[in-house]
Amino acid sequence: MDMQKYALGPLPNDGLSAEDRDLFSDARPVPYEPYPVAVVEKFVNWVRANSLWLLAFGTGCGAIELNPLMTARFDAYRMGVQMRPTPRQSSVFIIGGYASVKTLKRIIRSYEQMQGPKFVVCLGICPINGGMYWDSYNTLNKFDEYLPVDLYITGCMPRPEVLMAGVLELKKKIKEGRADGANRYIENFEWYKANQKRVIKDWNMPDYNW
Amino acid sequence: MANAIQLLADFGRNFTLSDIREQRVDLAFCKAPKEQAVRLIRELRDDAGYTHLVFLTNTDYIEQGIFTLTYMLHNYDARHTLGVHVDLDRNAAEMESIHNLWAQAATYQRELREMYGIRFPGSPRLDEDFCLEGWDQIPPMLKEFDTAAFSLERFHSREGRGSVDPSEHMKTLLYPTHSDEPSSGGS
Amino acid sequence: MQNWPSQIGYFMLNLTIVGLYGMLLSGIVARTLAKVQGRIGIPLYQPFLDLAKNLGKRTAVSHGVMFYLGPVFRLAGGIGTLAFVPVLYGSEIFGNFSMAGDLLLAMYFMFFGQLGMALGAGESGHPFSAIGIARGLGQMTAYEVPFALAIIAIVVQYDTLSITEIVAAQQGGIGNWTVFTNPLAVIAAMIAFLGMTAYPPFDVVMAPNEIPIGPPTEYHSSYLAMMTMNQAVFAGAKLILFMALFFGGATNLVELVIKTWAIYMVAVVVGAAFPRFRVDQSIRFFLRYPTLIGIAAIAYTQAVLLP
Numbered sequence: 001m002d003m004q005k006y007a008l009g010p011l012p013n014d015g016l017s018a019e020d021r022d023l024f025s026d027a028r029p030v031p032y033e034p035y036p037v038a039v040v041e042k043f044v045n046w047v048r049a050n051s052l053w054l055l056a057f058g059t060g061c062g063a064i065e066l067n068p069l070m071t072a073r074f075d076a077y078r079m080g081v082q083m084r085p086t087p088r089q090s091s092v093f094i095i096g097g098y099a100s101v102k103t104l105k106r107i108i109r110s111y112e113q114m115q116g117p118k119f120v121v122c123l124g125i126c127p128i129n130g131g132m133y134w135d136s137y138n139t140l141n142k143f144d145e146y147l148p149v150d151l152y153i154t155g156c157m158p159r160p161e162v163l164m165a166g167v168l169e170l171k172k173k174i175k176e177g178r179a180d181g182a183n184r185y186i187e188n189f190e191w192y193k194a195n196q197k198r199v200i201k202d203w204n205m206p207d208y209n210w
Numbered sequence: 211m212a213n214a215i216q217l218l219a220d221f222g223r224n225f226t227l228s229d230i231r232e233q234r235v236d237l238a239f240c241k242a243p244k245e246q247a248v249r250l251i252r253e254l255r256d257d258a259g260y261t262h263l264v265f266l267t268n269t270d271y272i273e274q275g276i277f278t279l280t281y282m283l284h285n286y287d288a289r290h291t292l293g294v295h296v297d298l299d300r301n302a303a304e305m306e307s308i309h310n311l312w313a314q315a316a317t318y319q320r321e322l323r324e325m326y327g328i329r330f331p332g333s334p335r336l337d338e339d340f341c342l343e344g345w346d347q348i349p350p351m352l353k354e355f356d357t358a359a360f361s362l363e364r365f366h367s368r369e370g371r372g373s374v375d376p377s378e379h380m381k382t383l384l385y386p387t388h389s390d391e392p393s394s395g396g397s
Numbered sequence: 398m399q400n401w402p403s404q405i406g407y408f409m410l411n412l413t414i415v416g417l418y419g420m421l422l423s424g425i426v427a428r429t430l431a432k433v434q435g436r437i438g439i440p441l442y443q444p445f446l447d448l449a450k451n452l453g454k455r456t457a458v459s460h461g462v463m464f465y466l467g468p469v470f471r472l473a474g475g476i477g478t479l480a481f482v483p484v485l486y487g488s489e490i491f492g493n494f495s496m497a498g499d500l501l502l503a504m505y506f507m508f509f510g511q512l513g514m515a516l517g518a519g520e521s522g523h524p525f526s527a528i529g530i531a532r533g534l535g536q537m538t539a540y541e542v543p544f545a546l547a548i549i550a551i552v553v554q555y556d557t558l559s560i561t562e563i564v565a566a567q568q569g570g571i572g573n574w575t576v577f578t579n580p581l582a583v584i585a586a587m588i589a590f591l592g593m594t595a596y597p598p599f600d601v602v603m604a605p606n607e608i609p610i611g612p613p614t615e616y617h618s619s620y621l622a623m624m625t626m627n628q629a630v631f632a633g634a635k636l637i638l639f640m641a642l643f644f645g646g647a648t649n650l651v652e653l654v655i656k657t658w659a660i661y662m663v664a665v666v667v668g669a670a671f672p673r674f675r676v677d678q679s680i681r682f683f684l685r686y687p688t689l690i691g692i693a694a695i696a697y698t699q700a701v702l703l704p
Contacts, residue, residue, distance in 0.1 A: 032455040032456065044449070044450075044453040047446050047449040047450045047453060048450055048453065050443075050446050050450075051443070051446045051447045051449075051450035053447075056609075071436075072434055072435040072436045075431075075436040075437050075438070077427075077431065077436065077437075077438055077439045078436075078437045078438060078439060078440065080439070080440075080443060080446065082439075082447075084610075085609030085610055085614075086609060086610060086614045086615070088458075088614070088615055088616065088617035089451075089613075089616070089617050089621060091450070100341075101342070101343065101344075102341060102342065102343050105343065115454050115455075115456045115457060115458070115617045115618050116454065116455045116456045117454075117455055128368065129367065129368035129370075129371050130361070130365070130367065130368070130371075134361065134367060134371065135357050135358035135361045135362075136357060136361060137347075137350040137355070137357045137360055137361065138341070138342065138350070139361075139365070140365055141361065141365040141366060141367050141368060142365070142366055142367075142368050145366065198364075199364060199365065200343075200344060201343075201344030201345070201346050202339075202343050202344030203344075210458055
């Protein structure tokens with residue numbers, strides 16, 4: 001995937017009907033640059049790592065492990081983790097276990113509405129290789145073909161402790177500036193879109209959900 | 211409920227029931243012909259107290275060329291569950307809708323339409339997508355649909371996937387020197 | 398008002414202090430609530446991190462001109478409220494732009510921010526925003542009734558519309574505070590205060606689990622940061638206004654912090670103890686006993702205090 005791909009013209013939005021096409025933006029997303037001053041970028045990365053807002057969107061059975069995370073026993077608030085009910089404000093998307101094709105559509109819409117920098121954490125074995133549903137007609141086997149993944153937490157099901165360890169690992173990655181999934185998504189936009197459209201046969205949404 | 215068999219025997223005067231079978235004290239099954247099934251279910255609901263539709267599901271007997279629908283009904287007063295089996299021809303799978311008996315049955319019928327391709331004429335929103343959106347293959351729950359091959363082709367299995375027998379794995383993990391053969395040095 | 402430049406400089410200082418205090422207060426409240434729930438809770442500085450994170454977001458999406466202006470109006474409401482409330486009594490630095498009719502202006506600005514927010518969130522087009530705004534404006538109209546009645550009562554009592562003069566009248570001992578001279582008005586105003594802070598049982602606007610976060614659903618990045626800042630300034634300004642009107646004002650910063658913290662804790666403790674009202678319950682609640690108490694406060698002021 002070469003870097004020139006995202007400089008192509010406006011998005012075609014083929015999946016939309018003619019009258020709907022006017023309602024959606026056809027602008028291409030562009031990758032964003034880090035702050036020019038290294039110290040500022042480092043500070044902002046530290047802030048980002050310590051203020052992780054999870055999108056409260058349970059995409060699979062693993063979402064049940066997210067709720068105890070916020071309760072008195074595990075209390076992820078003390079690590080700067082909060083749940084946000086709207087994708088606009090959240091920065092971390094936890095794929096909670098298996099993702100079906102129908103859910104993938106919603107995942108893509110929510111992910112693209114999140115504001116960068118944004119991070120995707122895959123929870124459980126299913127987004128990695130399908131897990132126990134690897135031969136199902138509806139479960140995605142390699143989630144990283146459809147969205148860029150910053151961190152995997154394997155297990156079936158991972159307990160909240162593992163999830164917390166994953167959060168700490170994600171923090172480390174963000175602080176080091178290695179969690180750049182959102183930019184990878186835009187740089188390889190055509191490849192991700194082609195993969196998404198290969199499994200989503202009734203593509204009836206804009207090519208990028210601004 | 212001891213009189214479930216009795217009840218079905220009574221119903222048997224008006225319907226041709228077969229395979230009457232008492233599974234447990236609170237669970238019984240019977241099989242009704244396709245033409246009589248909905249009338250039987252209506253009478254069970256209205257006259258015999260089986261007011262609750264627990265579920266409606268289907269089994270694919272590909273060898274015999276039939277689908278077997280199961281209408282699971284529950285009687286709250288008697289605390290008794292009754293399953294009504296209905297055989298359908300696999301090649302022309304069509305059944306009378308019961309959405310006017312229980313509104314929620316429409317959802318079950320929508321699912322059966324999607325997963326097995328069984329038609330329920332008159333059922334609301336029958337042809338809308340339910341779990342599968344944009345499905346372009348034969349209905350996935352049919353026995354002739356090879357899900358593993360489809361998944362490999364569509365979803366690209368990840369390399370490096372293996373499987374181990376749990377008991378063997380734990381045996382080698384916990385007792386590395388253990389062998390099933392009796393050791394020659396002993397006794 | 399002769400010394401404009403220095404007064405503006407002083408106001409900026411006030412704004413910074415009150416803003417920082419408001420942010421810290423939200424951290425304190427979150428930690429207090431965490432203790433109630435048996436958790437450790439967020440670090441005290443977490444609100445500052447969240448603010449910096451939102452400011453440091455790399456992308457932002459707009460939904461139109463009013464979408465931009467909503468947070469600006471809201472921030473203007475917060476700053477405007479603060480501008481006309483003297484933070485400390487008898488201090489030139491912390492006096493702000495206090496003048497003869499500043500109580501009316503402060504009340505107006507408290508309304509203004511909400512209306513601007515309503516326009517901005519309305520343009521975002523999210524259904525939850527629209528529902529949240531309808532609820533917010535409905536509830537605001539309801540709690541303004543007891544609040545306005547309480548204000549009328551103390552205006553009649555002190556015969557002035559100047560906050561500084563009201564504070565001046567309460568000096569000279571704890572017995573001179575409005576809360577002891579005119580308790581009915583303070584009760585009505587404090588109940589209205591519960592509605593203003595939007596903690597349970599009056600959190601029908603944000604209503605988590607119901608209309609997830611209401612009006613700001615579509616707000617993100619620096620828009621959200623702006624609204625967080627306003628929340629801090631507005632909360633501080635409101636607390637200072639309540640302290641000045643009902644609890645004798647403050648003559649130094651320590652007194653200010655203790656008194657405003659105690660006032661805020663009323664809302665927090667009530668919030669930690671009660672579940673949420675339904676919208677209709679909440680609105681009817683304000684229009685019943687608090688309103689009656691407010692009317693009684695005016696009658697009490699007229700009949701008992703004035704003669």
